[in-house]
Amino acid sequence: MMSNSLELPSYLEQSSAVSARFEKLQNRPVKLKVEDLTKKFDTPKGDILALNNINFQIHRREFVSVIGPSGCGKTTLIRILAGLDFPTSGNVFLEGRRMEGPGAERGMVFQDYTLFPWLSVKKNVMFGLEIKGLGKLNAEAEAMEWLEIVGLAKFADAYPEQLSGGMKQRVAIARSLANRPEILFLDEPFGALDAQTRSSMQAYLLKIWQNVDVTVFFVTHDLDEAIYLSDRIIVLRANPGEIDELIEVPVPRPRSSGQFLTPEFLATKKRLEELIRPPELEQNEVIPMIRLTEVGDEVE
Amino acid sequence: MSEKKFRKRNYWFNIRKELAPGCGTILTVCSFSIPLLVWVTVSYVPFIWHPDIKLEISADREGVTTVFTAGDRVSKEFFPTFLKGVREENNLVLSARKENNPLSVTRRENIKRLRHLAPLGIANGWLESDEQQNDKKLFELWKGLAEGTLISTEIILNKENLEIIKDNWNVLTKASPDFNLKLYPTEALLKLLPQGVPSNPVYLPAPHEVLSAGWSDFNTVPENGMPTMWERYRHSLTIIFWGFAYSCMLGIPLAILCGSFDFFSKLHEPFIDFFRYMPAPTFSVLFVAFLGTSDAPKIMLVFIGTFFQLVLVIANTTRLLENSLIEAAQTLGANRRQLLTRIILPGILPNLYNDLRILLGWAWTWLVIAELIGEKTGLTGFIDTQGTRYNFDRVFPVIILIGLTGFFTDRLLHWLRHLFFPWTEEARQAPKGLLTRFLLSLNDRNTCFWHTK
Numbered sequence: 001m002m003s004n005s006l007e008l009p010s011y012l013e014q015s016s017a018v019s020a021r022f023e024k025l026q027n028r029p030v031k032l033k034v035e036d037l038t039k040k041f042d043t044p045k046g047d048i049l050a051l052n053n054i055n056f057q058i059h060r061r062e063f064v065s066v067i068g069p070s071g072c073g074k075t076t077l078i079r080i081l082a083g084l085d086f087p088t089s090g091n092v093f094l095e096g097r098r099m100e101g102p103g104a105e106r107g108m109v110f111q112d113y114t115l116f117p118w119l120s121v122k123k124n125v126m127f128g129l130e131i132k133g134l135g136k137l138n139a140e141a142e143a144m145e146w147l148e149i150v151g152l153a154k155f156a157d158a159y160p161e162q163l164s165g166g167m168k169q170r171v172a173i174a175r176s177l178a179n180r181p182e183i184l185f186l187d188e189p190f191g192a193l194d195a196q197t198r199s200s201m202q203a204y205l206l207k208i209w210q211n212v213d214v215t216v217f218f219v220t221h222d223l224d225e226a227i228y229l230s231d232r233i234i235v236l237r238a239n240p241g242e243i244d245e246l247i248e249v250p251v252p253r254p255r256s257s258g259q260f261l262t263p264e265f266l267a268t269k270k271r272l273e274e275l276i277r278p279p280e281l282e283q284n285e286v287i288p289m290i291r292l293t294e295v296g297d298e299v300e
Numbered sequence: 301m302s303e304k305k306f307r308k309r310n311y312w313f314n315i316r317k318e319l320a321p322g323c324g325t326i327l328t329v330c331s332f333s334i335p336l337l338v339w340v341t342v343s344y345v346p347f348i349w350h351p352d353i354k355l356e357i358s359a360d361r362e363g364v365t366t367v368f369t370a371g372d373r374v375s376k377e378f379f380p381t382f383l384k385g386v387r388e389e390n391n392l393v394l395s396a397r398k399e400n401n402p403l404s405v406t407r408r409e410n411i412k413r414l415r416h417l418a419p420l421g422i423a424n425g426w427l428e429s430d431e432q433q434n435d436k437k438l439f440e441l442w443k444g445l446a447e448g449t450l451i452s453t454e455i456i457l458n459k460e461n462l463e464i465i466k467d468n469w470n471v472l473t474k475a476s477p478d479f480n481l482k483l484y485p486t487e488a489l490l491k492l493l494p495q496g497v498p499s500n501p502v503y504l505p506a507p508h509e510v511l512s513a514g515w516s517d518f519n520t521v522p523e524n525g526m527p528t529m530w531e532r533y534r535h536s537l538t539i540i541f542w543g544f545a546y547s548c549m550l551g552i553p554l555a556i557l558c559g560s561f562d563f564f565s566k567l568h569e570p571f572i573d574f575f576r577y578m579p580a581p582t583f584s585v586l587f588v589a590f591l592g593t594s595d596a597p598k599i600m601l602v603f604i605g606t607f608f609q610l611v612l613v614i615a616n617t618t619r620l621l622e623n624s625l626i627e628a629a630q631t632l633g634a635n636r637r638q639l640l641t642r643i644i645l646p647g648i649l650p651n652l653y654n655d656l657r658i659l660l661g662w663a664w665t666w667l668v669i670a671e672l673i674g675e676k677t678g679l680t681g682f683i684d685t686q687g688t689r690y691n692f693d694r695v696f697p698v699i700i701l702i703g704l705t706g707f708f709t710d711r712l713l714h715w716l717r718h719l720f721f722p723w724t725e726e727a728r729q730a731p732k733g734l735l736t737r738f739l740l741s742l743n744d745r746n747t748c749f750w751h752t753k
């Protein structure tokens with residue numbers, strides 16, 4: 001990991017360009033407001049307080065990530081925001097309107113693609129448009145436009161099964177965005193992809209987000225991914241799932257993968273690592289080890 | 301080289317590894333030909349089983365009430381006793397003759413003894429099958445065989461019987477050289493000794509018997525106004541079609557509702573679950589009582605037999621549809637109706653299709669029971685009639701026909717999947733060429749397919 005001898009600035013330090021950008025963001029209208037959200041699961045083994053006292057708001061065209069250890073309630077949170085689950089208490093407001101149940105104005109991209117296997121790629125993207133009442137021809141034209149944007153126009157007539165994971169996820173993103181949602185939720189969308197595909201997908205997502213009027217709420221457990229993509233990062237703590245800290249990422253935009261080693265980036269990463277360090281290492285647990293090799297050399 | 305050897309060693313038996321297509325085809329061919337081969341072997345190789353003797357020539361014994369006629373089977377253990385009994389009777393006749401005090405019997409009795417030659421005449425084509433009591437022709441037969449102008453090729457007469465024939469002919473001609481029933485002797489004639497060939501029990505007819513019985517049954521029109529086999533076949537198909545169609549029409553919508561809404565699931569499934577354990581055939585009396593003896597109670601039975609299973613199976617299939625597909629559609633703005641028609645229905649369709657295929661197989665079982673209630677009809681009616689008459693050679697063709705029909709409909713439906721569901725992995729990998737595809741589908745035991753992810 002990073003040695004402490006390396007002099008890093010504080011992650012709280014922002015260059016003037018970055019702080020100006022945050023000021024502008026603050027002045028934009030609030031897109032999503034979450035108020036005193038809690039979620040309790042009644043299980044046979046007792047109640048699980050999956051989310052407790054969650055409060056935050058997201059401004060228009062902001063890119064916000066949620067990060068936290070596995071099981072801290074990220075999925076629970078994003079599902080409640082998308083309307084797929086109900087909170088035990090608290091409210092979710094979209095542009096001031098209280099939200100209940102899922103709707104087309106809140107798009108969602110799942111980790112396991114969830115493309116409709118019986119529809120071609122194009123028909124998948126047309127699905128939401130047709131439901132909205134757009135005519136077949138219009139829907140088709142618009143779907144093709146979106147496929148063009150995600151670079152899959154030539155796979156329009158293929159079935160999802162024929163695509164690779166990354167391509168499937170691009171179709172899923174196109175399908176959600178074609179619907180012109182006000183906010184797009186993504187739950188670890190790149191979690192199942194290999195490293196190369198994942199980084200190209202991140203670049204894709206950034207590019208699309210820059211060119212589309214959409215607010216993004218992004219769940220991940222990958223620190224680099226969160227820093228690289230987001231304006232702000234919500235760090236969740238487990239048991240109960242509470243907001244640990246809300247970090248303003250000091251890395252200036254436009255972002256590129258070259259920024260992974262800049263001091264701002266590293267400083268933010270270091271802070272995130274401190275916050276979500278796996279508990280096992282904290283306890284300095286010693287794993288009993290017996291040497292079973294009989295090679296006999298002393299090389300460690 | 302060594303690599304090749306390694307592969308060879310574990311060629312046929314690998315746990316959950318598919319065999320090479322060639323090997324698979326060989327085994328598929330074997331899976332049909334081995335049972336056939338067993339049947340053929342048991343039927344035609346005498347020393348394997350053949351516990352019975354099928355009588356070609358029979359005789360009545362004095363003071364024994366059980367009468368065996370040619371074509372009957374007696375056990376190998378019993379046959380010598382039978383033979384010995386007849387031989388002893390003949391010995392009595394012979395010894396009485398030697399003492400110049402020949403036994404005399406009624407002329408009727410002698411005519412009866414002469415008629416025992418009839419099956420042999422029929423087997424050789426000298427007699428028509430309705431001429432068993434044509435004594436004039438029989439007289440000619442006795443003459444021919446005794447004088448050696450006729451040689452029986454279908455049934456090889458043993459020496460003893462040839463002697464008996466000559467002996468009887470002597471007695472006959474002594475009484476009258478030409479055919480004249482009134483001049484038939486009253487001196488006791490000898491009885492033909494029973495003769496037979498080893499055979500399997502009546503319930504295991506040989507392949508050629510089954511084939512010829514089937515061929516004649518399916519190509520003749522019964523005289524007594526009964527339906528032909530093809531009419532019976534069509535009748536059976538009609539009943540299974542309607543029974544299953546009603547089952548689908550009512551069952552599928554209900555099942556999808558149960559699988560989609562907990563409300564319907566809780567409301568209907570417990571009762572259905574209970575009801576399906578009540579044996580449907582026992583309701584047949586009820587059906588006949590209020591639906592009459594026409595086809596209606598039969599269709600009803602096929603319906604009842606499949607409906608409850610169908611609802612439960614398809615409701616479960618519906619529940620197995622990935623929830624995330626439904627949620628994805630919801631976040632795209634689909635309402636409840638759209639979820640049902642645009643997600644759930646197309647989503648479960650391939651598996652629903654498979655379920656129906658399997659349920660159709662069950663429908664055939666119910667058909668067999670259905671055809672026996674009320675008025676016995678269709679193929680099963682025929683099986684029932686012929687079975688009680690021990691005509692198993694006529695029963696088997698029908699059983700095989702039912703089997704083949706079920707099997708080929710199932711395989712056909714299986715094979716059609718790739719046309720109906722082009723999006724599935726299986727459809728894309730389907731080999732080109734109709735025949736190849738069909739042959740391969742014989743091998744394919746997959747009933748569940750398409751896994752997202």
Ligand SMILES: Nc1ncnc2c1ncn2[C@@H]1O[C@H](COP(=O)(O)OP(=O)(O)O)[C@@H](O)[C@H]1O
Pocket residue numbers: 041042043048050068069070071072073074075076077
């Ligand atoms: N349907 C549920 N019933 C009971 N407990 C649940 C359910 N869903 C999630 N949980 C619990 O809530 C916690 C948060 O889960 P989740 O949101 O999936 O975590 P994450 O996505 O951050 O890994 C976990 O402890 C999990 O066991």
Ligand SMILES: [Mg+2]
Pocket residue numbers: 074075
């Ligand atoms: Mg999760």
